Amino acid sequence: MLLSVRPMLICAGLGLSLACVAYPGEAAARGGTDKTAHAAHNLSLRSAAAMVQDAETGEILYGKNASAVAPIASITKLMTAMVVLDAGLDLNRVITISSEDLDALRGTRSRLKPGASLSRDELLRLALIASENRAAAALARTYPGGTGTFLRAMNHKAQMLGMDATHFDDATGLSNANVASAEDLVKLVRAAHRYELIRSYTTATGQEVQVAGRPLAYRNTNRLVASERWNIGLSKTGYTNDAGRCLVLQAELAGRQVIIVLLDSWGRLSRIGDANRIRAWLEANAKPQSGGALKAAQTSNKPAPG
Numbered sequence: 001m002l003l004s005v006r007p008m009l010i011c012a013g014l015g016l017s018l019a020c021v022a023y024p025g026e027a028a029a030r031g032g033t034d035k036t037a038h039a040a041h042n043l044s045l046r047s048a049a050a051m052v053q054d055a056e057t058g059e060i061l062y063g064k065n066a067s068a069v070a071p072i073a074s075i076t077k078l079m080t081a082m083v084v085l086d087a088g089l090d091l092n093r094v095i096t097i098s099s100e101d102l103d104a105l106r107g108t109r110s111r112l113k114p115g116a117s118l119s120r121d122e123l124l125r126l127a128l129i130a131s132e133n134r135a136a137a138a139l140a141r142t143y144p145g146g147t148g149t150f151l152r153a154m155n156h157k158a159q160m161l162g163m164d165a166t167h168f169d170d171a172t173g174l175s176n177a178n179v180a181s182a183e184d185l186v187k188l189v190r191a192a193h194r195y196e197l198i199r200s201y202t203t204a205t206g207q208e209v210q211v212a213g214r215p216l217a218y219r220n221t222n223r224l225v226a227s228e229r230w231n232i233g234l235s236k237t238g239y240t241n242d243a244g245r246c247l248v249l250q251a252e253l254a255g256r257q258v259i260i261v262l263l264d265s266w267g268r269l270s271r272i273g274d275a276n277r278i279r280a281w282l283e284a285n286a287k288p289q290s291g292g293a294l295k296a297a298q299t300s301n302k303p304a305p306g
Contacts, residue, residue: 073238076173
């Protein structure tokens with residue numbers, strides 16, 4: 001069932017409190033429940049739903065409406081990339097943008113005009129770095145069996161990852177039927193982080209491609225990847241009017257690897273503000289974790305086992 005988080009935001013605007021939970025279950029086993037729970041109440045976010053997880057231990061450090069199911073916009077493209085890479089397709093194959101790749105749902109614009117030709121690798125880069133919708137649509141269209149088969153692969157992958165509240169209706173995220181919970185998206189980020197190319201492409205500050213002999217420059221939709229104050233290992237933004245402004249990332253903060261999911265943030269810069277609030281909160285309250293930082297996945301386009 002699709003649950004809207006927007007009414008909760010309205011209540012917040014009227015002065016009513018949103019449920020904000022520290023999820024102390026796993027922390028209790030580590031003796032950090034009381035401190036973590038107390039600190040969590042000092043963290044106020046503008047995102048309607050959020051979750052912060054220690055990527056090494058699986059400990060949930062913070063949650064807010066984390067089980068609410070809502071549209072996820074272009075966060076979808078992480079799953080799009082995984083399905084492409086899982087298939088072991090030729091990344092050097094040249095693909096031509098067609099009229100089928102145009103956004104008939106929302107009429108969004110793109111500099112990739114029908115007839116533009118790029119390699120599958122370049123399309124993957126643009127989909128992940130700049131959230132290019134026609135690039136993602138072309139990746140799905142040229143998948144063996146076509147877009148329908150691609151969508152079935154996306155939903156099957158979600159089931160295999162235990163993303164029980166998730167459904168994909170297109171490869172771009174433009175459809176409101178692409179839904180998930182913050183709890184599910186933590187699983188998505190964890191899985192996507194195992195892919196070397198996804199880590200590399202989502203954290204690149206930009207990309208330039210040649211289209212019909214002319215250079216086209218693209219920038220990363222997450223400004224934090226260019227910040228010296230952040231050490232980000234994976235990142236993806238999303239936005240539609242219905243989904244609001246969304247952000248997922250994995251980063252090293254306060255000496256630990258953490259996964260952050262922010263859904264339906266208020267205002268153009270609120271998701272960035274929330275990410276910085278989480279970073280400051282972790283630095284002020286989180287205990288350093290024993291053991292090394294999360295090891296990078298093996299240098300392969302496919303995920304490491306496990």
